[in-house]
Amino acid sequence: MGSRNRKLHSNKHRRYRMTRQELVKAVAERAGHSQTAVNEILNAMIGTIQDTVAAGDKVVLVGFGAFEPVSRPERDGRNPQTGAKITIAASTTPKFTPGKAFKDAVNQAGK
Incomplete structure (x- = not known):
């Protein structure tokens, strides 16, 4: 993965975003x-999560996190x-909450 294909995050630390193509390649390897x-599986996984959350249900991947719909009032x-002044309509938005193992792994990597 060459750095020429990576995009710089705009925060105080130099961080890079992994593209979908890089993710597919890394998982395949x-x-x-x-x-x-891997791309077909990723598409199926994303589609299933989107459909489930859009139907109003929660998707829990133990150790990774949870995806759920959240209602926002008008x-x-x-x-x-x-x-x-404007009125912003009520809406439902997806929310991701990382699981403990995921948070611990990220915290450990940052040390």
């Missing part, structure tokens, strides 16, 4: 499967260009 197979806001 780690699991000993083709990139095509609220007042302002148009950033004009400053005019």
Whole structure:
């Protein structure tokens, strides 16, 4: 993975984003499967999570985290260009909560 394909995060530490293509390649190498197979599995996994959360249910991957829908009520806001008051409609948004093992692994890697 050459650094020319990586994008710099804008924070105080130099961090890079892993692209989808890099993720597929890394998983394929780690699991000993083709990139095509891993890409198909990743697509199926993402689609299943999206469909489940869109249906109002929670997806829990023990040790990794949980995806769930969160309802946001209607609220007042302002148009950033004009400053005019607006009403922001109620909506449902997806939320990811990392699991303890995931948080511990990230915390340990940062030391």
